Amino acid sequence: MTRLVTVLAACLLLLAGCSSNAGGDTSAAAVPKSHVQVDTPQLRAAKRAAGVEPCRPGSSSSDLPDLSLACLGGGPDVRLSRLQGPLVINLFAQWCGPCRSEMPYYQQLHEKAKGSVRVVGVDYLDTRPDMALRLVKDTGVTYPLLADPDGRLRADFGIRGLPGLVLVKPDGSVDVQFRVVRSYAELRGLVEKGLGVRVPA
Secondary structure, eight states, rough: HHHHHHHHHHHHHHHHHHGGGGGOOOOOSSSSSOOOOOHHHHHHHHHHHHHHOOOOOOOOOSSSOOOOOEEEESSSSEGGGGOOOOOOOOETTTTTTHHHHHHHHHHHHHHHHHHTOOEEEESSSSSHHHHHHHHHHHHTTTTEEETTTOOTTTTHTTTTOEEEEOOOTSSOOOEEEEEOOOHHHHHHHHHHHHOOOOOOO
């Protein structure tokens, strides 16, 4: 019995270290590479079938991390720090239950605020880009999508769980929130307050 308790305690310590990084380095350089392919012929076909818009590299500057992320399902890499506000970033993954329910609200924002607020999704720490694109098709999402299968944004955004909402203001400053958006009205209110822009109801 004593031996069983000892083994269980050791397992719990190992699990705690894995989930919290044990206080270690969380910089982009310290994040191990997952070697997940996010641009294959199959993924490109799935992206086309879902009607996802192409990724567009920015030409300005902001306080977003100076990292380049791949375009999910093919397209040019995007350096985040070159993206300009007003911008809304939806942090999601196909393994995140609440992400599924809120993604249609981001799509509504994308459609209704086009021309005044851009919406971009980041598939975070996801080893199944095929399932992510299936989720995207199921939820009707068409806004541009980036991929961070290695979790490179963890340190910069302080990510400990999903879903996440990143607001990039017109002056380039960034506000990161981790919450479940439960309606389009809630998302609209957060965007109007956080970015100082008017969004159609």
